[in-house]
Amino acid sequence: MGLGERKLKILQAIIKDFILTAEPVGSRTLMKKYDLGISAATIRNEMSDLEEMGFLSQPHTSAGRIPSDKGYRLYVDSLMMMDRLAKNQQDAIQKSFLQSFGEIREIITATSKVLSHMTKLTSVVLSPQFEQSKLKSVQLVPIDEKSLLLIVVSESGIVRNAIVRNNEVFSKEHLELITKILNIKLKGLTIGKVNKDVIYDLKCDMKKYTSLVDLIIPVLLATLEDMISVEVYLDGLMNIFQLPEYHNIEKARDFLQMLNHKEHIMDLLLNSKDELDITIGTENRHEEMRNCSLVTATYKVNDVIVGKIGVIGPTRMNYDHIVSVVDYVTKNLTQLLNDE
Amino acid sequence: MGLGERKLKILQAIIKDFILTAEPVGSRTLMKKYDLGISAATIRNEMSDLEEMGFLSQPHTSAGRIPSDKGYRLYVDSLMMMDRLAKNQQDAIQKSFLQSFGEIREIITATSKVLSHMTKLTSVVLSPQFEQSKLKSVQLVPIDEKSLLLIVVSESGIVRNAIVRNNEVFSKEHLELITKILNIKLKGLTIGKVNKDVIYDLKCDMKKYTSLVDLIIPVLLATLEDMISVEVYLDGLMNIFQLPEYHNIEKARDFLQMLNHKEHIMDLLLNSKDELDITIGTENRHEEMRNCSLVTATYKVNDVIVGKIGVIGPTRMNYDHIVSVVDYVTKNLTQLLNDE
DNA sequence: GATTAGCACTCATCAAGAGAGAGTGCTAAC
DNA sequence: GTTAGCACTCTCTCTTGATGAGTGCTAATC
Numbered sequence: 001m002g003l004g005e006r007k008l009k010i011l012q013a014i015i016k017d018f019i020l021t022a023e024p025v026g027s028r029t030l031m032k033k034y035d036l037g038i039s040a041a042t043i044r045n046e047m048s049d050l051e052e053m054g055f056l057s058q059p060h061t062s063a064g065r066i067p068s069d070k071g072y073r074l075y076v077d078s079l080m081m082m083d084r085l086a087k088n089q090q091d092a093i094q095k096s097f098l099q100s101f102g103e104i105r106e107i108i109t110a111t112s113k114v115l116s117h118m119t120k121l122t123s124v125v126l127s128p129q130f131e132q133s134k135l136k137s138v139q140l141v142p143i144d145e146k147s148l149l150l151i152v153v154s155e156s157g158i159v160r161n162a163i164v165r166n167n168e169v170f171s172k173e174h175l176e177l178i179t180k181i182l183n184i185k186l187k188g189l190t191i192g193k194v195n196k197d198v199i200y201d202l203k204c205d206m207k208k209y210t211s212l213v214d215l216i217i218p219v220l221l222a223t224l225e226d227m228i229s230v231e232v233y234l235d236g237l238m239n240i241f242q243l244p245e246y247h248n249i250e251k252a253r254d255f256l257q258m259l260n261h262k263e264h265i266m267d268l269l270l271n272s273k274d275e276l277d278i279t280i281g282t283e284n285r286h287e288e289m290r291n292c293s294l295v296t297a298t299y300k301v302n303d304v305i306v307g308k309i310g311v312i313g314p315t316r317m318n319y320d321h322i323v324s325v326v327d328y329v330t331k332n333l334t335q336l337l338n339d340e
Numbered sequence: 341m342g343l344g345e346r347k348l349k350i351l352q353a354i355i356k357d358f359i360l361t362a363e364p365v366g367s368r369t370l371m372k373k374y375d376l377g378i379s380a381a382t383i384r385n386e387m388s389d390l391e392e393m394g395f396l397s398q399p400h401t402s403a404g405r406i407p408s409d410k411g412y413r414l415y416v417d418s419l420m421m422m423d424r425l426a427k428n429q430q431d432a433i434q435k436s437f438l439q440s441f442g443e444i445r446e447i448i449t450a451t452s453k454v455l456s457h458m459t460k461l462t463s464v465v466l467s468p469q470f471e472q473s474k475l476k477s478v479q480l481v482p483i484d485e486k487s488l489l490l491i492v493v494s495e496s497g498i499v500r501n502a503i504v505r506n507n508e509v510f511s512k513e514h515l516e517l518i519t520k521i522l523n524i525k526l527k528g529l530t531i532g533k534v535n536k537d538v539i540y541d542l543k544c545d546m547k548k549y550t551s552l553v554d555l556i557i558p559v560l561l562a563t564l565e566d567m568i569s570v571e572v573y574l575d576g577l578m579n580i581f582q583l584p585e586y587h588n589i590e591k592a593r594d595f596l597q598m599l600n601h602k603e604h605i606m607d608l609l610l611n612s613k614d615e616l617d618i619t620i621g622t623e624n625r626h627e628e629m630r631n632c633s634l635v636t637a638t639y640k641v642n643d644v645i646v647g648k649i650g651v652i653g654p655t656r657m658n659y660d661h662i663v664s665v666v667d668y669v670t671k672n673l674t675q676l677l678n679d680e
Numbered sequence: 681g682a683t684t685a686g687c688a689c690t691c692a693t694c695a696a697g698a699g700a701g702a703g704t705g706c707t708a709a710c
Numbered sequence: 711g712t713t714a715g716c717a718c719t720c721t722c723t724c725t726t727g728a729t730g731a732g733t734g735c736t737a738a739t740c
Contacts, residue, residue, distance in 0.1 A: 026732050039684050044733065062691040062732050102503075136483065143477055143493045151491070151501070153483045161491070161499055163442075238600060241593045249589050253581040256596075260578055366703050379713050384704065402703050402720040 003053075003074075009036060010046050011055055012079050015067045019318050022244045024064030069281040069315060072293070076278050076319055083320050085328055089118065093325075097332050104128070104158065108233050111309060111333050116236025118325045121313035122259065126269055127231040128299075128307040128337075130158060131192035138182045138220070145169045150216065152223050154191060156305055160227050162219045166212075174209055178216070181205050191228050194221075230307075232262045245291065245314045258288040259312070269308040272296045276327060281315045291315060295322050297330040301337045309333065343393075348419060349376060350386050351395055355407045355415050359658050362584045364404030409621035409655060412633070416618050416659055423660050425668055429458065433665075437672050444468070444498065448573050451649060451673050456576025458665045461653035462599065466609055467571040468639075468647040468677075470498060471532030478522045478560070485509045490556065492563050494531060496645055500567050502559045506552075514549055518556070521545050531568050534561075570647075572602045585631065585654045598628040599652070609648040612636045616667060621655045631655060635662050637670040641677045649673065 013034040017025045027043040030036065036043065047065050050056045055071035058064075067075070085093075093114055100110035108125050115123035133156040141149045143163070148170055151161045185202055186194065199217060206213045237256060246252040259265060268286065272279060272294075279294045295317075296310035309330060311322050353374040357365045367380040367387060376383065387405050390396045395411035398404075407415070425433075433454055440450035448465050455463035473496040481489045487505045525542050526534065539557060546553045577596060586592040599605060608626065612619060612634075619634045635657075636650035649670060651662050 024732090028732075040732095041684050041686095041734095042682085045683090048734080058733090060691055061734095062689085062730095064732065139481055139483075139489075141479055141481055141491065143479075143499075149479075149491060149493070149499060151481065151489060153489070157503070159483075159489060159501055159503065161501060163497070163499065238593070238597050241589070241597075247589060249581070249587060249592065252589065252592070253578070257578050257581075364703090368703075380703095381705095381713050381715095382711085385712090388705080398704090400720055401705095402701095402718085404703065 006036075006038070007046055007050055008079060010043060011050060011067070011071060012075065014047075014056065014065060015071065015075050015079075018066055019316055022316060024059055024066050026064035029064065067316075069283065072280045072315055072319070073283070076280070080319055080323070082327070083324055085324050089325075090328060093118065093328055093332060097336055107333070107336060108231075108307075109235075111329060112233040112235040115309060115311055115325065115329055116239060118329075119311050119313070119317075119322050120236070120239050120242065121311050121317065121322070122234065122236045122239060124259075124265055124269060124308075124310045124312060125233040125235075126266060126308040127233070128156075128301055128305045129228065129230055130154060130156060130305055131190070131228045132304040133158070133191055133227075135186045135189050135191060135194075138179065138186055140164075140175050140179045140182075140216070142170060142172075142175065148175070150219050150223060152220070152227065154227065156301060158227055160223045162223045164215055164219050166215055170212070174212060178206060178209060178212065182220075191224055194224055230266060232265050234259060234265075240313075243314060245316070251291075254288060255292070258286075268294060269296055269310055272308075274298070276323065276330075278319065278323065293317055293319075295319070295326050297326050299330050299334045299337065301334075346376075346378070347386055347390060350383060351390060351407070351411060352415065352419050354387075354396065354405060355411065355419075358406055359656050362656060364399055364406050366404035369404065407656075409623065412620045412655055412659070413623070416620065420660055420663070422664055422667070425664050429665075430668060433458065433668055433672060437676055447673070447676060448571075448647075449575075451669060452573040452575040455649060455651055455665065455669055456579060458669075459651050459653070459657075459662050460576070460579050460582065461651050461657065461662070462574065462576045462579060464599075464605055464609060464648075464650045464652060465573040465575075466606060466648040467573070468496075468641055468645045469568065469570055470494060470496060470645055471530070471568045472644040473498070473531055473567075475526045475529050475531060475534075478519065478526055480504075480515050480519045480522075480556070482510060482512075482515070488515070490559050490563060492560070492567065494567065496641060498567055500563045502563045504555055504559050506555055510552070514552060518546060518549060518552065522560075531564055534564055570606060572605050574599060574605075580653075583654060585656070591631075594628060595632075598626075608634060609636055609650055612648075614638070616663065616670075618659065618663070633657055633659075635659070635666050637666050639670050639674045639677065641674075 010030065013030055013036065014025045017029065017033065027040040027047060030043050031040045047056060051058060051065060055068055055074060056065040057068045059066065096110055096114040100106040104127065108127050112123045112125045133154045136153045136155045139151040141151060143149050146167065146169060147163055147165045149161050150164055151159065153159050185205065189198065203213060237259065240246040240252060240255055246255060264286065268284065271285065276297045281293060282290050284290065284294065291314060292312055293315045294310055294312050296308055298306055298308055300306050309326065311326055350370065353370055353376065354365045357369065357373065367383040370376065370383050371380045387396060391398060391405060395408060395414060396405040397408045399406065436450055436454040440446040444467065448467050452463045452465045473494045476493045476495045479491040481491060483489050486507065486509060487503055488510055489501050490504055491499065491501045493499050525538070525545065529538065543553060577599065580586040580592060580595055586595060604626065608624065611625065616637045621633060622630050624630065624632065624634065631654060632652055633655045634650055634652050636648055638646055638648055640646050649666065651666055
């Protein structure tokens with residue numbers, strides 16, 4: 001059985017109505033609210049067909065129909081119109097980005113905030129993966145006789161530091177020499193590529209200062225580790241309380257508990273490889289996500305450093321709007337990050 | 341009417357039972373479960389008195405009694421025994437502190453985690469207030485021709501940095517001079533005391549380099565601002581779902597939404613000035629806290645830098661245990677922070 | 681042959697009522 | 711002063727019946 005024009009129209013109307021009301025949609029409602037030009041009985045027959053084909057389902061015999069994941073999938077792939085955001089919404093998004101100053105943390109936080117605010121759902125943002133970023137400089141700055149500050153700067157502009165403590169007084173000449181060698185060896189190297197071999201190499205070159213180097217290396221490694229670690233930012237968790245699907249305490253609890261596991265979220269987001277990706281209900285790998293959809297997008301800095309942004313909500317989400325928002329936010333974010 | 345020994349015993353038993361079961365306690369239950377040596381009828385009379393005095397209340401005529409805030413207050417002030425934590429619990433707390441390495445963020449996070457874990461409630465920790473901390477050094481390190489890193493170190497060991505960008509190339513001599521002046525003027529100064537006067541003074545001393553100074557000063561101020569800003573750490577938010585008082589969705593929502601406002605939490609915590617403070621229900625200034633109690637403690641670093649830790653839960657919380665945990669955690673935290 | 685009106689049937693939801701259970705307050709006896 | 715006994719109160723749960731939304735099927739209509 002094929003999917004005629006009329007069936008598609010009905011499916012679209014059902015999805016539209018269900019997204020709006022969160023109530024199963026009946027044939028009479030459909031006839032009255034949407035100008036389909038056919039009677040309720042005919043709609044019933046078509047709905048019956050659509051259910052048989054798996055695009056709709058029925059909570060119980062005498063209820064209306066609700067879209068299935070397959071139904072949403074069809075809608076998202078073929079029926080959805082990505083609406084251009086209203087001017088005032090575009091402005092709101094741009095404005096929120098203007099307020100966040102240079103620091104990457106600030107930008108990410110602002111992104112997360114605006115996403116959840118514009119969608120009234122929960123937003124998830126992963127900080128950029130700096131693994132592919134190159135090292136620009138490593139510095140050792142004395143802060144008092146027995147401790148010094150290790151500063152690592154990457155080309156992408158991230159800066160990290162850590163304190164190195166010693167029992168003896170650091171010699172200025174040694175420090176300068178070590179700094180020099182560190183820079184020669186590490187400058188231009190991709191952070192993710194600083195591995196055992198590189199460290200071994202470093203140690204060989206600085207055999208004379210083993211005691212000092214042994215102090216610095218672990219701190220350096222920890223700092224590099226910290227630079228490439230991806231952080232998860234959430235916002236709008238409480239928005240779910242506005243949604244009828246989460247008026248049930250168990251549902252709300254499960255949702256919140258799921259988002260409490262950062263690794264879990266990273267797994268979800270990193271799973272989608274497309275520029276803009278929609279995962280609907282059971283399409284998700286995680287059991288806990290079976291009633292949720294996820295709209296994610298990838299943002300880039302200099303084409304190598306990538307991060308993810310996304311919105312999580314019930315499968316009954318306003319895909320048109322959410323996708324538009326995610327898309328527009330991604331564009332703004334990318335622009336902001338590449339301007340610097 | 342005075343509070344005889346017997347009345348106190350009954351109150352204590354009621355509180356004990358209610359903390360355990362979350363159900364109003366009746367006279368017969370009390371007689372059967374607790375060895376009071378009197379009949380249910382006598383207990384009823386006593387309970388009636390206790391209610392009249394305001395220590396108990398009754399949800400409805402034919403229900404048992406529950407402790408009022410005043411009842412808990414009496415309990416906490418006079419009846420409570422601070423139980424020494426079991427050895428294994430002490431060990432668990434100590435262990436969790438051992439795992440957190442030097443960084444203050446890590447320590448605070450660990451504190452928050454262990455608090456919520458040991459109490460099965462929500463923990464709140466405020467990072468230390470570094471306002472009273474003194475500046476140790478300010479450094480300007482070039483990271484490339486047109487940008488340099490401003491590093492501020494305090495005596496308490498916190499380090500912050502920020503990037504200063506310029507359109508022109510920085511002159512090495514100027515930088516060294518400026519660094520020198522900055523250090524002379526700022527070293528030893530309490531961070532919170534760096535005000536307009538100090539800045540004005542600085543500017544006067546460096547009139548020759550106005551363009552450079554005008555670049556650096558705002559960054560410096562922002563960095564200092566960042567150093568003294570207090571952060572709020574929460575953990576165990578989801579623990580409330582285990583409590584019967586939050587099986588109601590509105591209650592759970594209100595609780596979570598309340599804790600979503602960081603300023604709100606800071607206000608709550610900073611309100612209590614004692615070493616260890618218990619605020620019960622309506623004793624709290626905030627309407628949203630009327631069903632909650634808050635156990636807070638103050639931790640110190642070098643006697644000047646202070647922070648707060650606390651546990652939030654329903655007024656029906658196990659005060660003995662919570663207080664013991666908060667107390668023990670505070671001791672460990674203080675020790676760890678002062679060792680460094 | 682597709683469409684539609686009509687109707688019997690199903691199921692969730694809501695309100696009202698009955699019964700059970702827990703607990704109290706009062707009274708009279710100990 | 712303490713206790714047993716009893717009537718009374720109130721919540722909670724279960725049942726019942728009514729209501730209403732919606733379906734599926736059948737037969738009539740276009």
